[in-house]
Amino acid sequence: MRRTQIAVVNKDTPADGRMDFRDLMTFDLKRVFDPEEIGLAESRVATFNHAPLLLAAGHLVWGITLLAQCICDSFLSQMILPILLLGLVLAADGAFAFLLRIRANLEPHIVTKGICGFIAVTGMLWLLFVSVAHAHQGMPNDQVTDQAIGVGLIIGALVAIQSPVASITNALVAIGSAALIVQDFVLTGALVVMSAAIVTYSLANSRGVIAASRRRRMLAEEARKALHFVHEFEGSGRGWFWETNHLGTLSYVSLQLADDFHCGREELLGRQFTDLLSVDTSHGAGGEEHKTLGFHLSARFPFSDVVVRAATNEDVQWSLSGNPIFDDHGRFMGFRGIGADLTEQRRTEQEISRLARFDSLTGLPNRAMMRQTLEEALRNASRRQKGCALFLIDLDRFKNVNDTLGHPVGDALLRQVADRLKTVMGNHGQVGRLGGDEFKAVLPGIVETGLLESLARTLIEQVSRPYTIEGHKISIGASVGIAIGDPGRACADAMIRNSDLALYAAKAAGRGKHCFYEQSMHSEASDRQILENDLRQALDRGELWVAYQPIVRTTGEDVCGFEALVRWNHPARGPIGPDKFIPLAEECGMIEKIGTFVLRTAVKDAATWPDPVRIAVNLSPIQFNNPNIVETISAVLNEHKLRAGRLELEITEGVFLADNSATDETFANLKALGVRLALDDFGTGYSSLGYLKKAPFDKIKIDQSFVRGAASTGSRNSAIIRAIVSLAESLGMDTTAEGVETHDDLQLIRELGVSQVQGFIFGRPGDATAAAEYASSATIEADGYSCIREPRQTLMRRAITMINGCTEEIRLRNISGMGALVECSAPVAPGTHLTLDIVGVGPVTGSVRWAQSSRFGMQFDEPFDLSRLTPKREKSSGQPVLRPWYVDRAVGE
Structure with a gap:
């Protein structure tokens, strides 16, 4: 078997493929390593394929001629040896043929050496045959002998002419035989001259053949690479090739062009190129694009990036480039060029332009587009002397949807919200999305506060209606900040800042509300920013502490538990109420950290109280939706050795915003842990009865808005409390009335059957020391007014x-x-x-x-x-401070 060839590039080979004398002489005898040169060597060996036939024919014809001449002059019995020698010559020719037949398993240089050896052997045997035949003749016949020697030289030359080394071998055999057998100096000299001519011709011929083969190989390689590049370019979909003849008919097209016309390439060949395409003049007249394609083709001018449209029913566009083709005599042969599909590029450009101005999720104008709309509205307002309004809309509780149900559901919710906002706004203004859960609406020419309030209320109402997405029932809300622009004086930046301040005021007012911008909001915003920065450091500085308010049984007035409440003692401002810093903590992301601090502190303090006394801790929706909340609570209980049944987690309806399996799983895991669950602020949400049906609560806390003043004449709160108590008893739940402050309300609470009471009448929130004293006492005496006192x-x-x-x-x-x-x-x-x-x-x-x-x-x-x-004051004749002058003017008009 042929050994594995190693590719080696011959750096000494000149660019034209020619060789020097030494390399030419040894080319056929050297082992070739370059894969490309191996092919050339094998092709040279292939020229000897029919050489054995030629040798055998010449030997046979002239051998029979010599034998016949000898038989005429001698007896047949004397010709046995010449006949045997002729047989050997023919056998050598056969062996030569066999070598060439099995050469597929041999390397070219080995075959060449074998060929030279056979030429030498057959030449020697032929000369031996001739000399024996000559010796057996009755009289010398030098003419026949000379002819036989000449025939051997000529036949060998014909066989070996393709290889210089074979030609030299053949020449040496012929010259040697003439010198030894004929011993004719004239004949020998003639053979030497003839052999030199044959060898010289063989060298020149081999040099030309090798050089031509190498050039063809290089051209074939370049053609192969060019064809490969063409196929790759066409297959990539980035462009295609076309060619026409001198008549303008297609002589070559890429498959992509045929696919665009839904036909085969053969159907397009022979058709006029201009019949397939038409110039697109809608994309400007700069450069070459204003000229027709027919002009370029008829004038035989090169062209580049000419935009054309296919003559099809589909909107397919290309960019064409082409060059005229001329032969060596200057005759025009046609056009050849490339084309690129612009259809997807144009669509991509349009999509990029759309994305630069519109939100990809909702299809609404984006932040940049809304800024441009606002600036245009203000410019128009300056000309019309009529202002415009700006709504800044923020979705309430949207983050919980993403955190619990995932972003795909959140994206679907945003799309539905966008549809509702467009429906509410109608022709009054343009709605856009700023990003996240923030939207904006520009209302040009609208400054009437009544209409703006009506739109804001309708907007909040529509956004707050429940949504159903992938089987989940979702409830969110919206807050709206409103700023009115003064024509000719307001700027976009100021309106955006003012609407943002108004939005924050709406959130601070309890969310789900709208608020107009007022001048005082600037100082409030600065104060809020300072307070937020202080809150971020309050926990590390030890400014936050936990207060405990007792919870008392109505039957025996003994302490059954405490509610843990966080308090903040600011070093400069003093005590800051939770109603002020808790919403701030929710906005700045501190609520979970603060909630964990309260949980750990409360459990630690409760561990020192008597066993029956429970501790109630508020659990924010963000904490509840944390996947690790159960592990965190379990770790805190184990750390402080507190029985799980003594911990009561107070949960608001915010945890039910994402009504999914994760919420149910968290409830189940908490119950499996053994802690108690209480529904806080019952009756103030959207669908609290639905929550009671599926959540495993142990207690219902009646909101203080139903408790305070319940004993007052004409109040209907007592009926509501009675209904809540009946519902809780039927579900096997305890009830706690919050905010009890008077003896009259306490008496009513007892009569209505409420289980527990929490309020100032039994004590205000105190520190851990006061809580420990209350927990150790048998009962707590109610202390407060008999009835509710007005301010x-x-x-x-x-x-x-x-x-x-x-x-x-x-x-x-x-x-x-x-x-x-x-x-x-x-x-x-x-x-x-x-x-x-x-x-x-x-x-x-x-x-x-x-x-x-x-x-x-x-x-x-x-x-x-x-x-x-209050003393009466005269009414001022001046304009209201917060009412722009153009509002009254617009109303008057």
């Missing part, structure tokens, strides 16, 4: 009244809408009905509820308007 004003007012038929001057103190504290020197019995004539205010009637020496408390028959105590 009072501490002042001194003179009044006149009739007491026991005598006119008395009295003084009023701590007056409220329901009654007043009266100082009077005359004794008055409880239940006495009096009419007080307040100086500068007028009469007011009421009854005495209690009386002491020189004082009594009076309850008014009808609510008293405290504004009557």
Whole structure:
């Protein structure tokens, strides 16, 4: 078997493929390593394929001729040896043929050496045959012998002419035979000259053949690479090739062009190129594009990047480039060029342009487009002298949707929100998306506050309606900040900043609201930013602490638990209420960190209390939706050795925003952990009854808005509380009434069957030391007012009244809408009905509820308007400070 060839590039080979004498002489005898040169060597060996036939024919013909000549002069018995030698010659020719037949398994240089060897052997045998035949003749016949030697030289030359080394071998054999057998110097000289001519011809011929083969190989390689590049270019889809003849008909087209016409390439060949394409003049007239393709083709001018459209029903566009082809005599042969498909490029450019101006998710104008719309609206407002309004819309509780249901559901929700916003806004303005869950609406020419308020309320109402996405029922809300632009004076940056401040004020007001911009919002925003920065460091500085408010059983007034409440003692501002910093913590992402701090502190303190006393900790929706919340709670309980049943987690309806399997799984894992669950602020959300049906709550906390003033005459809160208690009892849940402050409300709570009470009547929130004292006490005594007290004003007012038929001057103190504290020197019995004539205010009637020496408390028959105590002021004739001048003008028009 042929050994593995190693590719080696011959760096000494000149560019034209020619060789020097030494390399030419040894080319056929050297082992070739270059794969390209191996092919050349094998092709040279192939020229010897029919050489054995030629040798055998010449040997056979002239051998029989010599034998016949010898037989005529001798006896047949004397010709056995010549016949055997002729047989050997023919056998050598056969071996030569066999070598060439099996050469596929041999390397070319080995075959060449074998050929030279056979030429030498057959030449020697032929000369031996001739000499023996010559010796057996009856008389010398030098003419026949000379002819036989010449025939051997000629036949060998014909066989070996393609290889210089074979030619030299043949020449040496012929010259040697002439010198040894004929011994004719004239014949020998002639053979030498003839052999030199043959060898020279062989060298020249081989040199030319090798050089031509190498040039053909190089051209074939270049053609192969060019064809490969053509196929790759056509297959990439980035372009195609075309060619026409001198008549303008197609002689070559790429398959892509045929595919665009839904036909085969053969159907396009022979058709006029201009019949397939038409010039697209809609893309400008610069450069070559304003000229027709027919002009370039008829004038035989090269052209580049000419935009054309295919003569099809589809909108297919190309960019064509071409060059005229001329032969060596200057005759025009046609055009050859390339084309590129611009259809997808144009669509991509259009899509990029659209994406630069519109939101890819909702299809609404994006931030840049809305900024441009606002600036155009302000410029138009300056010309029309009529302002414009800007809505900044933020979705409430949207982040929980992404965190719990994933971004695909969140994206679907944003698309539905966008549809509702467009429906609400209608022709009043343009709605766009700024990014995330923020939207903007520009309302040019609208400044009437009534219309703006109506649009804002409708917008909030429509966005807050429930959504159904992939089987999930989702409820979110919206807050709206509104800024009105003054024509000719407002700028886009100022309106955006003002609407942003108004939006924050709407969120601070409880979300789900709208708010107009006011001048005071700038200072509030600065203060809020400072407070946010302080809050980020408050936990590390130890400024946050946990307060505990007792929860008391209504039956025995003993402490059954505490609610953990976070408090903030600011080093400069003093105590800051949770209603101010808790929403701030939710916005800046601190709520989860603060919630974890409260949980750890509360569990640690509760571990020192008696075992029956529970601790209630508020769990924010962000904490609840954390996948690690169960592990965190379990670790805290194990760390402080607190029984799980003593921990009560208070959860608001915000955790049900994403009504999915993850929420149910978290509830199940918490219950499996053994902690108690309480639904906080019951009755204030959207669908609390639906939550009770599926969530495993142990307690319902009745919101203080239903508890405070429930015992007041005419209040319907008692009926609501009674319904909640009945519902909880039927579901096997406890109830806790929040915000109980008066004895009347406490008595009503007891009568309605509420399980537990939490409020100021049993104690305000205190530190861990106070909580430990409460937890160790048997009972807590209720301490507070008998009934709810209205806000009072501490002042001194003179009044006149009739007491026991005598006119008395009295003084009023701590007056409220329901009654007043009266100082009077005359004794008055409880239940006495009096009419007080307040100086500068007028009469007011009421009854005495209690009386002491020189004082009594009076309850008014009808609510008293405290504004009557404020001195009257003349109305100002100036314009309202916060009402732009063009609003009144627009209303007037």
